Amino acid sequence: MLETRNLSKSFGPIHVTRDVSIRLERGERRVILGPNGAGKTTLFNLLAGVLQADSGQVLLAGKDITALPVARRARRGISRSYQKNTLFDGLSVRENLGLAAAVQAGQARRLFHDSLSHPKVRETVEEVAHLARLEQVLDARVNEVSYGIRRQLEVGVALATRPQVLLMDEPTSGVGPEMAAGFHDLLSGLPRDLTLLIIEHDMDLAFEVADKITVLNYGEVVFEGLPEAARGSDLLKEIYLGSWENA
Amino acid sequence: MFRHTTFRYLVLAILGAGALFQAFSAGYFGLEVLIEILILAILVLALDMVAGFGGMVSLCHGALMGLGAYAYAMLSSIVGLPPLAALVGAMAIVGALAWIIGAICARSHGIYFIMATLAFGQMAYSYIFQTPIFGGDDGMGGITRPDLSAIGIDLNDSRSFALFCLAGLVLAYLAAVAVLRSGLGRSLCGIHHSEERMRALGLTVWRVKADIFGLSGLITGFAGALAAMHVMYISPGLLDWTVSGEALVVVILGGLGTLVGPLVGAVAFVILKHELSAVTPYWHLVVGVVLIVVVLSRANGIFGWLEARIGARRIFPTHAAVKKVPNDA
Incomplete structure (x- = not known):
């Protein structure tokens, strides 16, 4: 349904997205993890068309939408919710x-x-x-x-x-544990053919809703796999989960 | 989003009653002042649509009004169209020009939008001023008013013309309300809140802005044609940027983004101008002081101030009562 091929973006000398290639199937729930500054929101901005990639492609249902502006991508079926209320x-x-x-x-x-x-x-x-x-x-x-x-x-x-694809940037940002649990129910109740790409810091929610997990670090995809594999990954623990488990 | 409230209806009723009383009781000078208020009210109504509801502060609406006056004069005097057809033609021409200006300026914001509209206004002023067919600095005379003698109305009579302008203002107000309550008006409101969000929802933002600018131009063109009919003589001074500036002052003085406020502002401004100019040639200074007080008071103009103090009282219920909201859904 949604695919990126070698997507890259730099701001001056800083590479915020490096050769990111991900592929989401129709109806898939994918959670993006990564520490602050890993390039998660930049990736969303590249997918939504707010930022133009330096190189690489964005494909929606097999069609190249890399050159399309925000509004046209939205009309093709990419919608997003923001980390801060808009x-x-x-x-x-x-x-x-x-x-x-x-x-x-x-x-x-x-x-x-x-x-x-x-x-x-x-x-x-x-x-x-x-x-x-x-x-x-x-x-x-x-x-x-x-x-x-x-x-x-x-x-x-x-x-x-x-939308066909919904990009959700930290939907539970700033809400308490009770509301976060309510969000799990909300996400579970969404139509199964809707593809979800979620940036989420709430690990419990992430592992519960995700079909697959992608981890970004310094703009690169460093892990992609099932939630169970993510839990056992040493690399993940080192760059991200350590702080969570010790918390 | 524009909403009528009991207080707004009350202010509209007072303004309407006042205009009717003045139309039927005033002498020649009083009627001239009334007509001046009514034409200015149509102009500032159009400006409030774009500036108050869309955040597009325009400094070319004076020029658009001037173009409406010239278009009416050209179509009726040179082309030979009947005055009512010339009126419709002038509105269409100004509406189309405004749509183009809106489409071009839609991508700029804030001070850049203001400067871009000012540039368009000044270009229109220069063009009219320099082109011989428009009479240059001498302007154009011999402009006629529509002939409504078939229905027993003589528009050359000041009282009848004042009532004609009042009917025009009512129509312009109803059109503005209808536009602002439509899908287009709701989208404009959304853009004013967050352009980025509306774009992310799939809206082609520039087209909404251009459409509203064009519709505002239609109403502005109507004001311009009425101005030409009123004085029966026009000059490039009508397109001067100070006319746009003055219109903006009136909108802010009355209450930005309220539709009713600019009408109050037009009444206050014209009366203040005539009363003060009889006493002192420095009347602009007093208007300036009033404007500064209004702006510094943080009230949304005279109407905004009244609405916040009187309109909020229980005897004037505002919008539909808000339901008691649970904390969690």
């Missing part, structure tokens, strides 16, 4: 989801017609609200809901574009 604060939860759903439904430039009242948009909003567990707060304003709900909405907004 929600529309003055609007309600429903309106936030509606903005995303309207783009997907082709209602975002409709004149003299409220996109939120379009049947396709309403249907998507209801469906995503159920998936992201936001039904109870649909009419609340974003700046009036708890942080945990905002994190759920961050994922919900990305889901409302009905």
Whole structure:
């Protein structure tokens, strides 16, 4: 479904992504691990089109999308949620989801017609609200809901574009253990044909949801394999998991 | 996202009643002042759509209004179109030009957007000023008003023309509200919050900005055509950047991003101008002081200040009551 071939990116003399080649199958749940500065978010930016790669390719469903800008990649089916909330604060939860759903439904430039009242948009909003567990707060304003709900909405907004691939940058960032467990249920409830690529620091969540794990260090892929293999990897313990196990 | 509240309806009703009272009771000078307010109100309404709701602070709306005036004059006087057709034609021309300007400037932000729109405005000013067919510095005269005698209305009468402009303002306001409540308006609101996020959702941001700029241009062109009909004479001074600057002052004075606020600002600005200029030639200084006080008060203009203090009271329920929100879903 999503593939990178020898993807590289440098900022001046610093190589932030080095020859990264990964391949995700349709419906796969892949977790990206790596210490701070490993190039995880840069990889997401390269996949989403926010950054242009110096070399290498990004392929979606076999088609080269390397040269496509952000919006066109999104319309092809790549959506993302951010580590920091990028929600529309003055609007309600429903309106936030509606903005995303309207783009997907082709209602975002409709004149003299409220996109939120379009049947396709309403249907998507209801469906995503159920998936992201936001039904109870649909009419609340974003700046009036708890942080945990905002994190759920961050994922919900990305889901409302009905993506084929969802890039999730630390979805549980800043939430407590109870909410993190709730996120596990949320991720488990997502459609099985949706491909997920997740950056996550919560190891328990990572190992529970991942079909496969990729570890980045200094911009390079240093490990790729099953979660069980990741747990037993000495290299991983050395560069990343040591600090987790000793914590 | 634009929302009407009880307080906003109340202010609109007061403004409407005041305009009607003035239209039916004022003498010639009072009617001229009213017409000036109404035309300025249409211009600042259009500017608020892009600046207040889209964050696109334009310094070319004065020039667009001037182009609307010239387009109306050319289409009615030189081309020979009936005035109402010339009015529609002028709006279409300015709308199309504004769409192009919006499409080009959409990729810039902040001070760069302001400078780019200023450059377009100055280019339009220079073109009109230098081109002989537009009369150069002498401008163009002999502009006619639409003939509505078939329905018993003589627009050459100041009272009738004031009511015509008031009807125009009501239509412009309703159109602006309809646009801002549409899918396009919601997308604009999203872009104003986070352009990057909207792009990541798959939205072609520049097209939304261009569309809104074009629609704002349509309304601005309407204001320009009314300005030409009002004075029946136009000159390049209409396109001067100071007209854009003044319009921006009115929007900020009234309340940015509220639609109602700029209408309040237009009333306050024109009345202040006429009252003060009768007392002192330095009236601009007083307007400047008022603007500084408004900006430093951190209130969103006169209307924003009133809305925060009076509109928030219980007798004026604002938006739909917000449900009590659980902490976790």
